[in-house]
Amino acid sequence: MLTMIGKRLMFAIPSLIGVVIVTFLLTRALPGDPAAYFAGPAATKEAVEQIRKKLGLDKPLIEQFFRYTNDLAHGDFGNSLTTGQPVATEIRNRLPASAELTLLGLIVSIAIAIPLGVLAATRPGSWIDHLCRVTTTAGVSLPVFFTGLVLVYVFYFRLGWSPAPLGRLDVFYSAPPTVTGFYLIDTLLARDVEAFRSALSQLILPATTLAIFSLAPIARMTRASMLAVLASEFVRTARASGLSPATVIVTYAFRNAMLPVITTLSMVFSFLLGANVLVEKVFAWPGIGSYAVEALISSDFAPVQGFVLTMAVMYVLLNLVIDILYGVIDPRVRLEG
Amino acid sequence: MTAQPLLDVQDLTVEFTTRRGIVKAVQHVNISVAKGETLAIVGESGSGKSVTSYAVMRILDRAGKIAEGSVMFSGIDVKAATENQMRDLRGREVSMIFQNPRAALNPIRKVGDQIEDVLRTHVQQAQVADHGEKAIEALEQVKIARPRERYHAYPFELSGGMCQRVVIALALACNPQLLIADEPTTGLDVTTQKAVMDLIVELTKRRAMSTILITHDLGLAAAYCDRVVVMEKGRVVETAKAADIFANPQHPYTKRLMRATPRLGVSLRDLLPEEEGTAVVAGLDPAIHHTSQDSSQSMDPRVSPIGVKFVLECWNHT
Numbered sequence: 143m144l145t146m147i148g149k150r151l152m153f154a155i156p157s158l159i160g161v162v163i164v165t166f167l168l169t170r171a172l173p174g175d176p177a178a179y180f181a182g183p184a185a186t187k188e189a190v191e192q193i194r195k196k197l198g199l200d201k202p203l204i205e206q207f208f209r210y211t212n213d214l215a216h217g218d219f220g221n222s223l224t225t226g227q228p229v230a231t232e233i234r235n236r237l238p239a240s241a242e243l244t245l246l247g248l249i250v251s252i253a254i255a256i257p258l259g260v261l262a263a264t265r266p267g268s269w270i271d272h273l274c275r276v277t278t279t280a281g282v283s284l285p286v287f288f289t290g291l292v293l294v295y296v297f298y299f300r301l302g303w304s305p306a307p308l309g310r311l312d313v314f315y316s317a318p319p320t321v322t323g324f325y326l327i328d329t330l331l332a333r334d335v336e337a338f339r340s341a342l343s344q345l346i347l348p349a350t351t352l353a354i355f356s357l358a359p360i361a362r363m364t365r366a367s368m369l370a371v372l373a374s375e376f377v378r379t380a381r382a383s384g385l386s387p388a389t390v391i392v393t394y395a396f397r398n399a400m401l402p403v404i405t406t407l408s409m410v411f412s413f414l415l416g417a418n419v420l421v422e423k424v425f426a427w428p429g430i431g432s433y434a435v436e437a438l439i440s441s442d443f444a445p446v447q448g449f450v451l452t453m454a455v456m457y458v459l460l461n462l463v464i465d466i467l468y469g470v471i472d473p474r475v476r477l478e479g
Numbered sequence: 480m481t482a483q484p485l486l487d488v489q490d491l492t493v494e495f496t497t498r499r500g501i502v503k504a505v506q507h508v509n510i511s512v513a514k515g516e517t518l519a520i521v522g523e524s525g526s527g528k529s530v531t532s533y534a535v536m537r538i539l540d541r542a543g544k545i546a547e548g549s550v551m552f553s554g555i556d557v558k559a560a561t562e563n564q565m566r567d568l569r570g571r572e573v574s575m576i577f578q579n580p581r582a583a584l585n586p587i588r589k590v591g592d593q594i595e596d597v598l599r600t601h602v603q604q605a606q607v608a609d610h611g612e613k614a615i616e617a618l619e620q621v622k623i624a625r626p627r628e629r630y631h632a633y634p635f636e637l638s639g640g641m642c643q644r645v646v647i648a649l650a651l652a653c654n655p656q657l658l659i660a661d662e663p664t665t666g667l668d669v670t671t672q673k674a675v676m677d678l679i680v681e682l683t684k685r686r687a688m689s690t691i692l693i694t695h696d697l698g699l700a701a702a703y704c705d706r707v708v709v710m711e712k713g714r715v716v717e718t719a720k721a722a723d724i725f726a727n728p729q730h731p732y733t734k735r736l737m738r739a740t741p742r743l744g745v746s747l748r749d750l751l752p753e754e755e756g757t758a759v760v761a762g763l764d765p766a767i768h769h770t771s772q773d774s775s776q777s778m779d780p781r782v783s784p785i786g787v788k789f790v791l792e793c794w795n796h797t
Contacts, residue, residue: 266541374582375577375579375582375583376582376583376584376585376586378538378577378583379575379577379583379584379585379646379649380585380596381538381569382536382538382569382570382574382575382577383569383570383574383596383597383600383649383650384565384566384567384568384569384570384571384597384600384601385566385570385596385597385600386566386600389596389600393585393588393596394585394588397587397588398585398586398587471587472586472587473587473633473635474586474587474633474635
C-alpha cells in the first residue's frame with residue numbers, strides 16, 4: 143500500500159511541473175497590464191515604466207519564469223499586488239474556509255444521494271424512483287449561483303431563518319483560535335457552542351447550494367450502478383442461496399456498485415472546487431475561490447498562480463485518496479498497485 | 480419412482496411482462512423429480528429450461544411470474560409460500576449451480592466468506608462451532624487443494640474450473656435435498672467439464688440428493704442422468720428414461736436434437752442438412768413454415784427454414 147502511494151505521488155510530479163509552466167504562461171498571456179493597473183489611470187508613462195521595472199516585468203519571459211520557480215522552490219508564492227500580503231499566507235488562511243464548505247456540501251450530498259440512488263434502484267417504478275429522477279433532473283439544470291441566490295432570497299430575505307450571507311461567522315462572534323482552520327471543529331475545540339451554532343448557520347445555505355449541485359450525478363450514478371449490479375449473476379447466486387435481502391443488497395450489490403460511484407465522486411469533487419468560485423461570491427465566503435477571482439480581475443499574477451497550483455495539488459491528493467479507496471474496496475486493483 | 484416426488488411441477492406456465500406484451504416463456508410444463516433421482520432438462524437456448532428452474536426457486540426476474548400451475552417441493556407450495564419461507568428453502572433445501580462460474584461469484588469478496596455467508600444464513604451458531612471451519616470443509620469436499628489458503632482467494636485469482644468448484648461448494652454447503660445445475664459446464668474446457676460433472680455426480684450420489692441437470696448437451700444428459708425431459712419453445716415435448724430416449728426417441732424434435740449433436744466421425748457440415756425432414760413440430764408457427772429462406776441448402780423438398788435456423792442456433796451454442 144505504501145509503495146503504491148509513493149508511486150502515485152511520483153507520477154504526480156510531472157503533472158505538477160506542467161501546471162507550473164502552463165499557469166505561468168497563461169497569466170502572462172492574459173490581456174491587461176498589471177503595471178498600468180497599479181499605476182492608476184492618472185499615472186504618467188514614466189511612472190508605469192518604473193512600476194514595471196520594480197515588478198520585474200521588463201525582464202525576458204524566461205528569466206521571469208526562473209525567478210518564479212526559484213521562489214516556489216523556497217515556498218515563496220510571491221506577493222499579491224492588491225493586498226500586499228504574501229500569497230502563501232493568504233491561501234493558507236483562506237483554503238480551510240473553502241475546504242470546510244466544499245467538504246460539508248459533499249458530505250450532505252453523499253448522505254442524501256447514495257441512499258436515494260440505492261432505494262430508487264431496489265424499488266424501480268416506485269415513488270422514490272420518481273423522486274430520484276426529479277431531483278437529479280432539477281439538480282443538473284439549476285446553476286449554482288442561481289440556487290444560491292434563490293436560497294438566500296427564500297431563507298434569509300423572505301423567511302429570515304438564515305443569517306445574512308456575509309461570510310463564515312456573524313460579526314458578533316470572533317473567530318476561534320485556529321487549530322484545523324475548520325470553524326465547525328475549532329469552535330467545538332474552544333468549547334464555544336454559540337460560535338459553533340453561528341458558524342453552522344452561516345454554512346448551511348452555501349453547503350446546501352453545493353449539495354444540490356452535486357446530488358444529481360451521484361444519485362444518478364448510484365442508481366444506474368446498483369441496477370446493473372442487481373441484475374448481475376453473482377447477485378442471482380446470492381439470492382438463490384437464500385441470503386437475506388439486506389446481505390444481498392449491502393454486501394453483494396452495494397459494495398460492487400460503489401466502484402463507479404467513487405469515480406463519480408472524485409469528478410464531482412473537482413466540479414465542486416470549480417463551482418465554489420461562484421458560491422463564494424454569492425455568500426461573500428472568504429475562500430480561495432473568491433480570492434482568485436478578485437486577483438484575476440486585477441491582473442494580479444501571483445495569487446492566480448498560487449490558486450491554480452493549490453488546486454492542482456488538491457486534485458493530485460484527491461485522486462490519491464480515490465485510488466486508495468478503490469484498493470480498499472476492490473481486491474483486483476490492489477494487485478495492480 | 481417413489482409415490483411422493485421431491486419436486487412436483489404441474490402445468491407450470493411462466494409469463495414475462497415485456498414492452499411488447501406478455502411472453503409465455505414456459506407453458507404447461509409437468510416435471511417431477513423423485514428423491515435421489517437425476518433428471519436432465521434438455522433443449523436449445525430459449526426453450527425455457529432455465530426459466531423453469533428459476534420458477535422452482537422463485538428467483539424469476541421482476542418481470543416474470545408463475546401464471547398458472549403449481550410447484551410442490553417436499554410438501555411446500557412454492558407458489559403460495561411467503562418470501563421468508565422461500566428464502567429459508569433456497570440454499571438450504573434447493574440449491575443452484577450456474578453457468579459461467581466466475582460471474583456467479585461476487586468478484587470482490589473472498590470465496591470463503593461467500594460460502595460462510597450461506598452457512599451463516601442457514602446454519603445456527605449452536606449447531607456448528609465455527610462457520611469458517613465449516614466453509615473450509617466445504618471447499619475440501621469439492622476437492623480444492625489447500626482449502627485453508629483458498630478460503631482467502633478472490634474469484635479472479637482462481638481458474639474457471641476452480642471457481643465452479645467453489646460454486647458447487649457454496650451450493651452444497653447446507654446439504655440441500657435438490658441441486659439444480661444450470662449448464663454447469665458451459666464456459667469450461669472439455670477436461671474440466673468432465674471433472675466438474677464427475678464431482679457433481681459423486682457428491683450428489685453420496686448424499687442421496689436429487690439433481691436437475693439443465694443442458695443443451697444430449698451426451699452429457701445421457702452419461703449422467705436417469706431421466707431426460709426434452710423442452711422446446713417453452714413446452715415439454717418428451718420425457719423418458721435416459722437409456723430409452725437415446726435408443727428410441729419418440730418426438731421429432733428429440734430426433735432432430737440428437738442429430739444436431741456433434742459426434743465423433745461426423746463433421747459439422749454433415750450435421751446441417753440432416754436436421755430437417757420432419758414437418759410438424761408442436762407450437763410451430765405455420766406462417767414461418769412456408770417462407771423458404773434458402774432452399775438451395777438441400778435437395779430435400781421437405782426441408783423447412785426452421786430447420787436451418789435451428790441448426791444455426793445450435794452452432795452458436797457449441
